[in-house]
Structure formats: C-alpha cells, structure tokens
Amino acid sequence: DAGITQSPRYKITETGRQVTLMCHQTWSHSYMFWYRQDLGHGLRLIYYSAAADITDKGEVPDGYVVSRSKTENFPLTLESATRSQTSVYFCASSESGGGDKVGVFGPGTRLTVL
C-alpha cells in the first residue's frame, strides 16, 4: 500500500540510550522531514532532506542525527536520549519544493525518555 509509515509507534527508553525512529514512504517523494510535536509549541522541524544523501538542519536539530541513503527511508537517531526529547515525532514527505507543495504526514511515534 502506498503511504508513509513510521516505526515504532510507541517507544519507552532510558536517558543516555540510543534510539532510532524509522520512516518509510512509497511515493518516491524527493523531500522528507522530521518534526517533533510538543504541547504549546505545535510542530517544530528537526531535520529535512531534499534528496538521497542530502540533509540539513531545521529549527531544533541538537541531539539528533539523520541519514538518507535511500530515497524512501529517512531514519532519525537520538544518539544519547534525554528527558527533554520526550515528544511525539512526525515524519513527512513532499513531492517537490515550492510553497504550495504540501507534505504528507506519517502517523507519528510517541517517544518517552525516562
């Protein structure tokens, strides 16, 4: 089925552990994004990618690492998780640039860091 999937949907981890959140899209969209959603802040952009092997920082990149070796996958890694990274993480993809090319969002991953 075409779409954008995220895994896991729920994750509980401990401070200091490494965690990787997966994102997979089947449309071959060029652009992919990671956002975090926190109460009172809406969604904030963590990292984005314009194509395979091209990534760039967003608004809140500290503590996160991304890679994009294949167009369809865009994993987000927390190298050493902190409590402040407890959040809901959304992956999105978009077919091209331009202000009216709207992103499609995945269902989200709820991450809790104890």
Add this chain to the structure above:
Amino acid sequence: GNSVTQMEGPVTLSEEAFLTINCTYTATGYPSLFWYVQYPGEGLQLLLKATKADDKGSNKGFEATYRKETTSFHLEKGSVQVSDSAVYFCALTRSNDYKLSFGAGTTVTVRA
C-alpha cells in the same frame, strides 16, 4: 523569520455551533497558508490551503480566506459536528521554500 500565531484553546462547542479559530502570521514575501487537522491518535492531514492573497480555501464545510492586509487566515465552520473534534494547526511556507512553520495548535471539542 516566519511565525504563526493561533488563538489558544481548548475550545468547547455544542453540535451545530459556529466555529472560528483565529490565525495570524508573520512572513516575508508571499507565503502559502494552510490549515491541518489532527484527529485523536492520528497524524496530521491537510484540511485546506490558500496560495495567494484573497484566495479562499474550503473543505468539509471549513473555510479560510487569505487576508494579506490583516496577515490573517482564520478558520471557520458554520455548523460543527462531534466528528470535528480534533486539534487544528495553522501553518505557512514561503513561496520559495518547502518547510512548514506551524502554530501551536488549537484543541476543539464538540459535544453532542
């Protein structure tokens, strides 16, 4: 930089009531404006959009008009249903950019 300000919630309404959620923005140039909806337990879905001044976006009975003179994009629905209970986000992108800037979100609860 770009920013979006939404009215704070939560908003609680009765069925068939009129809903307005205010949204104002700050951006250089001519941004595109969006409303996204997030139903409980789900990801964000595009509700409607407008790409230039005076455009009206509409979908599922919701409407919003791009007002450049007041830098606003208020969301309205004339008669809400219980199924409209969700979190609504206003967002923008600049015309030469593809990254979305979001407002904080407004939680709407509609009671039968």
